[in-house]
Amino acid sequence: MKNSNIQIKEKTNQSLGVERERERERERERERERERERDNSTNSLSDRLIQYQQQVDVFSKNTLNSDQKELIKTILALLVESKGSTEYMLESVYQLLIQRIKVGLTFDEAPAAQVDAISYLKKNHKLSFGQDQNTNKNIFIIGENYDALKNLILIENEKDINGVGYDVIYIDPPYNTESSANDGNRIADDNEEVESGKFVYRDKFSRNGWLNLMKERLALAKQLLKDDGVIFVSIDDNEQAYLKILMDEIFGEQNFVANFIWQKKSDGTSGDAKSVRILSEYVLMYAKNAEQFQIKKDLRNLEDGSYTQQDEYVTTRGKYKIANLATNTLQYSPSMDYKIEIDGQVFIPGNDPDLYEQRVNGIVDTYDWAWRWSEENFWERYKNGSIVVKETGIYYKQYQYVDSDDKPYTRYKIRNNLILGTHGATGTAEFSKIFNKKKLFQYPKPVTLIAYLIDAHANKNARVLDFFSGSGTTGQAVLQQNRKDGGNRTYTIVTNNQNDIADRVTYERLYRICHGKGTKSESIDKWTEKTKPYQSNLSVFELQYRDVSITSDKTLDLLIKDVNQMLNEFGVETNWLTAERILTKLRSLKALDN
Template structure:
């Protein structure tokens, strides 16, 4: 087991509940009402907690590119003992107006807890991510030599050592770096791959090359190629495969190879009877067997652990420059690299891909591009902290005050470009934008004897001031365990929500009357949710509604 300073605190923050929610931002979205893609602006630890109920066991593939902890970059500094806002104010992470000023806390290599701080940041996020993966889901994590060893041990603990799939090696640098004092050029990065459950095949594999198959003798069984029949083990380990092989037609004796034959006598005789042996014309030759294309069990072979041939970081940089006409983001991953990973896992219609260190938005771009190329219908959820951009950077000068704004604009521009390049296809190149905020409902605080009456008075109406029905709607969807992309329509001041299975929910968040309740009951939704304040103190109406819902078999919730 990997142990480090602060590990127990990291588990405590994993288990701590969040009072955050996701608030819709239609104005910053593209095709908000119809798209199945999601972009969330906010700190990813709280976002992952908010998504637990609605997206548990729902994600087919996760890709993340977390901070590499080089000593020059920053890592999330989760605080375990203070209220986050208090901590941020004391540490200078919030400005005078309460806006996030520093997204990360610099982690110097001179710090005695250099690796510990990074592991404390990663542990709770990986545990929460594992919960979201489907049983046959897979996670890919980009990393370099600074934390590769620690990350491997951490993932062994979180996902299980038996669920380790492969450590991909990506040659990320095209040209050698001659500045390294060691005399070597570190040209590669790693992508660790773990499955949720080893019982499922993690990766699809590479497409099998069938160019060597042909049918020169017009065999009615179709195209074939020749396969080796020489054995693999010495005679003392596999004696039943060590025998002399004789061509029954010519009498040529091929003897027995040093490692014998690949098949025992019975199997070899069956191959002879089925005319599958390609006999050599000389005793020193080696007979081979026919391998028919039609008999292959799988059209895919092993996927190489050396990934991204001729794909470099500079390709990602050029993609950004092509979309923004400037270098708006440093060291973005190339979409070609992400497409290779997505193709290996997210192969089915409606597979969901999550990236909670979204950066410039490469994962979203790759999902949309791959859908355009193979007519897929994959969807993405991307999460990015609103980390402020350096005032000297090209991104800041172009008007992008934080990384999340760059991500959203990249998805907009990439989506528009992809749609223009494929005008004959119906593609989902939009996204629903959400922002991590405080809950729209007041949070109960244990009162003292002195302020008990005040606390009760505050909760006569538990809804916060200036909260809109749309904002409450999506918080309630998450509380009910419904997806953020659930189909919603507003009719007669009722939000009608349909989940993936077709079940209907009714949310009354604006007005309420006996006639409206009758209309809702007649529609027979699975659940009805309303606000206590809408009854305006009419206890008879409230009790009658409860009884009617119960008689109709409808679950009734009052907030």
């Protein structure tokens, strides 16, 4: 019995020893994990420091002089070297410094709150559809766009491929008008004190509130743009001037491309006779890097079936079609009205000798017959083979590859900053057909407007992002443009679900244009009689939140599992994300409701 007790005691001691050794090994592993997290944190801080220092360098001299820039960079570097520094601290100090030191546009920034909640995206498999129809994913995210952008940044950064990011961003944000207030956005007093934990963007549409809303989101959006990417922002007179300055600050004045004037309304007699009738809105266009972005060239000549004839220059000039050299639609000029004699035959503009004599004697109309080119230019083109002579008159060749001066054809899709012929009423009419005249959304943008902007980017496989998606017009514009030019673009759109807009409007619209019917099999004959359903796919994600005020091992394990699952749904294979990285990157905008 005594020996038995001794054996039991020895086994117990052995078990305790093994367990203690296992515990020591677990503690060593935890220490190694903490060391890896510290290394990752240090690397992340260094990367963020470089990013901020580069941003400081691109500020114009009118915003920060060289001494101010060096002061900011020095303070940031010292902070990174300090023990216990975090990305949150670095970002907060950076924002404070540039607001206090720079000159130019200044406003009261909403103080950032260290919120104990993490956001992540979870796929809604029930709402998603068409996954087997093609491999490219169109994505619809339901939730706060600030948190959605942070998740998209993490997803793009974790992709182990070059060229990640979006080619085109289009947004149509709230315009900070009375209609915004009527939609539930209270107009706050600009002098009202803004407390850190209470600031909610969509509830404070003072100018300070609106500028904060835009600055935070545009700064995140810039991180998602490819180096040759471009962003378009619709706006009206209320905030256009402020937005222009803000975007100059975020994207750099050197990356400003254009301020488009979009004719939203046709001219009419309605309105207050004492005021100026406003017919237009604006679309601001910025490149991520103006040196790398190029507006798409207009290739319609290559696709136009009317170019059927060819000559000995076909390999260099392409095929051609002919047009009459004489015209009576241009303002008359005597230097363009002359006789042409070829092989004994005399030609005059308009082929009417009597009218020609009247013109020679000074009897002309403002728009009268003449040649398109001067006599010198005509004979140059005659020598280079660009002229066709017929009994009925003289014609010139319009080639596919070159212009009338025999120079490469380099006309661009967007040639000026005026957008005409696509009025706001068009967007309302399109929406009405899809929803059988139900008025579920006010003033949707025309599909043709957004398709026109998207098509400015040369990449027909562009990735398009809209994080103020509203009624989902951007998604439809992408699908329409793909059908028009055979492209393979994809879209990612984001909206919150305030007033059930995501469910009743955005998702429903995308479902209808892809299936040709509503989610409850409602007929949309007014739309389908002229448009074939797109039969595209859609992956739907919803923002979820986890409370991390108490970071137990179980809480962190669940968090890592959720985020890794999200990444896998976006095609990112990773199982090494640390809790520290997640806590740093995915802090939500607001605290969870108690």
